[in-house]
Amino acid sequence: MNAAQYLRKSRMEEGMDTEEVLARHRKALAAFAAAHDIHITETYYEVVSGESLYARPEMLRLLEDVEDGRYDAVLVMDLDRLSRGRMKDQGIILDAFRDSGTLIVTPEKTYDLSDDLDDEMAEFKTFMSRREYKIINKRLRRGLKQTIQDGCYVANAPYGYRKVTVDRKPTLEIYEPEAKFVRMMYDLYLQGYGCVSIARYVNSLGAKPHRSAEFTRNSVAHILRNPTFAGKIVWDQKTHIRKGAKGNPKHITICNPREQWTIVDGIHPAIVSQETYDQVQAILAGRYHPSRRDGTVRSALAGVVLCANCGQHMQRVTMRGTPYLLCTKPGCCASTRFELVEGRILTYLEDALAQLELEHQAGTGRNTAVLDSTLAAVQKELAAAQRQKSRLYELLELGEYDLSTFRERLGAVREKIAGLERLRRETERTLEQARLAASDSLAGKIRGVLDAYGAADAAGRNAMLKGVLDAVWYEKKKKTAPADFQLRFDLKPF
Structure with a gap:
């Protein structure tokens, strides 16, 4: 029978090389398929480890093909490779196999979900798999908590440190080529310099952060607030709300207030003294306004306006009581009043x-790219058919074709030309209708934005603007008049 195979690494194989694990699974399934006269026609490699079904693109592609009835069976190393996530996701997966009559084949057992016994066994096994998954997660959280309390938790080495292992415990050691810039940032801040000035100075000295081309105001401020540089381990700085967990349409990250952080003494050395760190925090407390990120949108232009020079999102900041739109890259382009x-x-x-x-x-409207390209292709093919028709007459005159062959081929070409002419007329008519419909649809959306914009809050305004605009590109030169800025607009395609 024809089958697909689905390859996915399990939680027990975390830490192992993904390609190596999947290659081993593929080899095992190939041997099993050969021994049982199963022909594997497609392989689905799942290299991401998302718990949610919708975070696994290969599984979504597999389910579409299963629902279309493309395979007699799907081979997996074990049933829980398909899903050990939420019960809702497990139900969606099993329903797809049940409704399409597709078998689930593992080296241990073949599940035919049209059979009541196999169906109950599959549901029970996925239930137990989900329970085991929760137990493993609880153990991992307990182990992580103990690791934090022991002061040896290491996720990513921050700037100024490198990962090492001491007495079989992961920790950090000072990396002096970077640590000298960290001390410099603390010293300059204590001398009264701001984060922007510090960023420009260390950049001029050749300092390079780990994940970007140069230091910015935000990255310097992050180093100044991070207790890791004073020899501490920090946890619970952020709360993550998964997509759909509370009806939220996307994943939300909330910055927790400092009093909710978990801070313990680490076993790694400090780059700055506790006294220096505390002095910097006292100054920051007077200058810095804590982030109010709680999952709500407070700027109508959040994620809408981008800097035309560097491509970063423009941010809304308040200076002297007036909101401005500012590029976060130092010296990139001039700011402008938000309004x-x-x-x-x-x-x-x-x-x-x-x-x-x-x-x-x-009676005109916005062009529809797909239909335009279709019409161009039809016209090109029609022109080629007309040339082919002319060529037939030339070959007849040269004596290459006898009369019966000429008539036969001419009839075929005429039929082809007639079909292309019909297709061209239909495409032109569809294109005209699509242009009018697209124009009317976009106009309706823009009209709705303009009508409701004044009464909406910042989040509502932001959602409405994102509904009709892909991006707004902002550009303004230094030392120009307040309104002397340029905007370039990308409307949503409809």
């Missing part, structure tokens, strides 16, 4: 709506 940018965007939408309404009245 000016927001007003310019609304003006653009008003102009775009007026233009769309004029196009609709004139």
Whole structure:
């Protein structure tokens, strides 16, 4: 029978090389398939380890093919490789196999979900797999908590440190080529310099952060607030809410207040003294406004406006009581009052709506790329068929074809041309309808944004703008008038 195989690393194999594990599984399943006269036609490699079904792209692709009835069976190393996540996800997977009549084949057993006994056994096994998964997670959390309390927890080595193992315990050692810049940042801050000035200074000396090209205001501030540099281990700085856990449409990360952090003494050496660290925190407390990130949107332009120079998202900051739109990269482009940018965007939408309404009245609208390319391809093929027809007459005149052969081939070409002509007319008619529909749809969305924008809060305004705009590119030169900035707009495709 024809079958697919699904390869996925289990929790018990964490830490092992993914490619090596999957290659071993593939070899085992190939041997099993050969021994049982099973022909494997497709392989699905799952290299991500998301718990949710929707975080596993290969499983989603497999389920689509299973529902289409492409395979007689699917081979897996064990039933829990398909899912040991939420019961809802397990039900979706088993329903797909049950409704399509596709077998689940493992080296241990073949499950035919149309059979009541196999169906009950599969449900029981996935239930027990889920229970085992929860137990393993609890053990891992307990072990992680103990590791933190022992002061030897290491996730990623921060700037100024390298990972090492001492007495079989993972910890950190000072990496002096980077640590000297950390001490410099603390010393400069105590002397009264701000984070932007410090970032520019250490960048000029050749300091390079781990994950970006240069230090910024935010990365310097993060180093100044991080207790790791004073010899501490920190946990519970953030709370993560999974997508859909509380009805939220996406994953949410919330920055916890400092009093909720877990801070213990680490076994790694400190780069700065506790006294220096405490002095810096006292200054930060007077200057720094803590993040209020709690999963809500407070800026109508969040994620909408990007810097045309560096591509980073522009941020809303308040200076002297006035909100501004600012690029976080030092020296990149000049800032502008938030209300000016927001007003310019609304003006653009008003102009775009007026233009769309004029196009609709004139019977034209926005081009539809797919239909345009289809029409171009049909026209190209039609021109080739016309050339082929002319060539047939030339070959007849040269005596290459006899009359009966010429008539036969000419009839075939004429039939082809007639079919292409019909397709061209149908595509042109569909394209015209699509242009009008797209124009009307986009106009309706923009009209809805403009009508409701004034009464909406920041989160509502942000959602509405993202519904009609892909991006707004911002550019402004230094030492120019407040309104002397340029915006470039990318509308959503409809």
